[in-house]
Amino acid sequence: MAPSTETLTAERILEATEEVLRRHGPAKATVVDVARALGVSHGSVYRHFRTKTALREAVTQRWLDRTCQALAGTAAEDRDPEARLRDWIRGLAEAKRRKAADDPELFATYGVLAGENREVVAAHLVDLIAQLTSIVEAGVATGAFTTPDPEATARAVFEATSSFHDPRHATEWQRPGIDEEFTTLVDLLVRGLRA
Amino acid sequence: MAPSTETLTAERILEATEEVLRRHGPAKATVVDVARALGVSHGSVYRHFRTKTALREAVTQRWLDRTCQALAGTAAEDRDPEARLRDWIRGLAEAKRRKAADDPELFATYGVLAGENREVVAAHLVDLIAQLTSIVEAGVATGAFTTPDPEATARAVFEATSSFHDPRHATEWQRPGIDEEFTTLVDLLVRGLRA
């Protein structure tokens, strides 16, 4: 790849890393490949990321943050909490399904990265559950929902729907009738939440 | 291992296969190992199982059937459906957790086998969901539960609790507070089921 005149930034390295991961897959993507894609020596990459592990961690976080930001809107809106809860969960499930369907190889690659970076994933889940908690709390405030512990309930709703958003279940997202199954489950959960 | 005077049966081969899998793990367990453990030539094993794949399938089914049978009792009892539903799900989750905790390596081995034998697993899930459906139907009959489609609802309850019984989530079964999370989720689901 042609050397660039632009400054070498962490962001540019992360972009190149994602591209290299897309091309080569998680097993064969090397720091040397990333440097080559940027037209620099691999030593320069190490100036921005201490280790290959740190680079992979950062690219994983970047990927997860994108999902988080897309949902933050729904979580912060000021309207019917029940509808927002439905929209939020559906948004999460559909975002994941779309990514898995659009580029299965890249999705599988990030599945591997997620497995390598449990702590980054854990922090991501904390973020997501915090968003969901805020919706449940809003529902309790309007009297739409009843629960002694909104945080625990939000976690329960999140786990209950995990087969529709956890990448480990991605192979099952193609079966027919999955939309009906999802709706049945969300209906059941919402009934359990209601006052 | 000393040659045995007993007749060589499919069941004896399956027992030996499980032992070999326990000792060597899924990657290194060979048909020759199984034959050696039984004191016969590997040709004899092929008299009972057409291929190594068929042998692994059979041993996987045997393993899954044991769980199924343990739960069939709870599903068939004649008492309060709500309590039975709670007991059944808890029984399923605890059986899996116990196996994972007692012999993590063997559990991981069967995780690999399950991944290799999706169809066997699918049939197992059909069985389990049928059991759960019979409990939900009993609840609808007594008026304890309300649902337009007991089978779909049973499936929803099964999927909702999958993070507590699906082996792919086994790494999370050690975290503290998991019992409370399980109880919170089952309470939520039961509330949704009630008339």
Place this chain on the structure above:
DNA sequence: CAGCTGACAGATATTGAAATCTGTCAGCTG
């Protein structure tokens, strides 16, 4: 002189030849 390069040591991955395994079957054995 801030940022980059490229040679280097140790760690990791690739490769291809040798060893082992799978699945078959003609013939042995009780």
Place this chain on the structure above:
DNA sequence: CAGCTGACAGATTTCAATATCTGTCAGCTG
């Protein structure tokens, strides 16, 4: 003669030599 054996061909796995990669750093460059 029903059931088992063991030699065999082709497929797969192992292993050790070879190549590549990671992470460092002294020195170059703009």
